[in-house]
Amino acid sequence: MHLTFLGTSSGVPTRSRNVSSIALRLPQRSEVWLFDCGEGTQHQIMRSDVRLSQISKIFITHMHGDHIFGLTGLLASCGMAGNAKRIDIYGPSGLGEYLDACQRYSETHLSYEVQVHRVKPGLVVSDPEFSVYCAPLKHRVTAYGYRVEEVDRPGRFDLKKAQAMNIPPGPVYAQLKRGETVQLDDGRMVDGKEFSGAAQPGRKLAYCTDTIYCDSAVDLAQDVDVLIHEATFAHQDAGLAYQRLHSTSTMAAQVALGANAKNLIMTHFSPRYAPGNAIQLNDLLAEARSIFANTRMAHDFMNYEIKAHTPVMAAAG
Known part of the structure; x- marks a missing residue:
């Protein structure tokens, strides 16, 4: 299981960070699952190792533009490439109507099947290898976090x-x-x-954005190998986080700590922490690590492999 971060900015893109999208690559089945699809995601894919033709599922957390404005363009490109056979899209109420309107008014006609599924808390989809669950988060609009679980694998044959x-x-x-x-x-x-030796526990991943700290995020991320959590604001700007229902770096770390996660990757950073400003992203990293040592910050095109029994990351570096 490989993660590729395609967009790690909040709200608007910057010169170095696009808006939200993460690709989960499943090499053993030549398949890619996207989580959110902000504007320009297809351009980010072309600059990465992710293959557009392998996208089979897209999971949308909520209906804000920085998480969905790239969907129609990406779907159209998949059709023009002639490789897509079917893409399933999962998300909150209104997603299907939004896509229908985009296609209708732009006269976009897809040459393959697209099925939109309205999610509800609990099991979203499962197959013999993976299950995906969702839970409500706390944001200004209906928002969901997602959890991916791999089934346990048989032990090594003697x-x-x-x-x-x-x-x-x-x-x-x-x-x-x-x-x-x-x-x-x-x-x-x-x-x-x-x-056969002892069964190897399947890998687990949780993705929580956009949200302020909430108990459902802790529950969703329980015992995961990797928690991806938004950290829009620094701890010093907690007032803004409460006003806009986003998380600070310390909130993300508290979720990881409370969930007993093995690793935390923060994303969805406000552009206000650009180099030269009083508070910078390294300050957010230090804040989070003071609570949860195994924290790193995502950047665009960062690759991360989720391994069985992922080793604990060093606190520095």
Whole structure:
């Protein structure tokens, strides 16, 4: 599971940061899931390692423009490229009507199927490998955070033990790897569970934006390998955060701490913290790390691999 940050600014783009979008790449199935799609997302994709043709799902947190203005253009480009077969889009009420209006008034005709799903708290979608859940956040409009869970994977197969027991290689090994009980040609009954180590826990990811600190974000992010959380404001600007229902760096860190997350990646930064200003982004990072050490700041085109048992990041650097 690989993350690519396509936009990490809040509200408006800057010279170095586009507005919100994150790509979750699933290399084992040649598939990409997008989370939010701000204006210019398709341009960011072209400048990254993400392949437009692999996008199969798009998850929208809320209906503010910096999270949805790139949708219609991206969908149109997917159609013109001729690679898309179907894209499922998940989001709050009004998303389908918005896309219909954009396509109708721009006379955009898609050559593939697009299905829009209105989300509700709880399970959003699942397949044999992944489940996606959502929970309400606290913002000026209806907003949802998302949680992606990978199913637990079987433990490592003990090949040496199988060879020592003179079990012939072939389809039998595949059955034993799945934990099945198999009768061999010589009549022996062999339990596959005896050849597998402990199951490897599936990886978990949570994405929370836009929101002020709220308990539902903590619940959604419980025990995740990576929490991606907005940090629009510095702690010193908490008054603005409460007025606009956005998070400070310290709020993001408190969510990660309360959720027992392994790592926190902050994003959605206000342009007010540009170089030369009194408060800069490094100050937000220091504020967050004073509460939750395993914090880093996202930047556009940053890649991050979510590994099984992700190692704890160093507090500095």
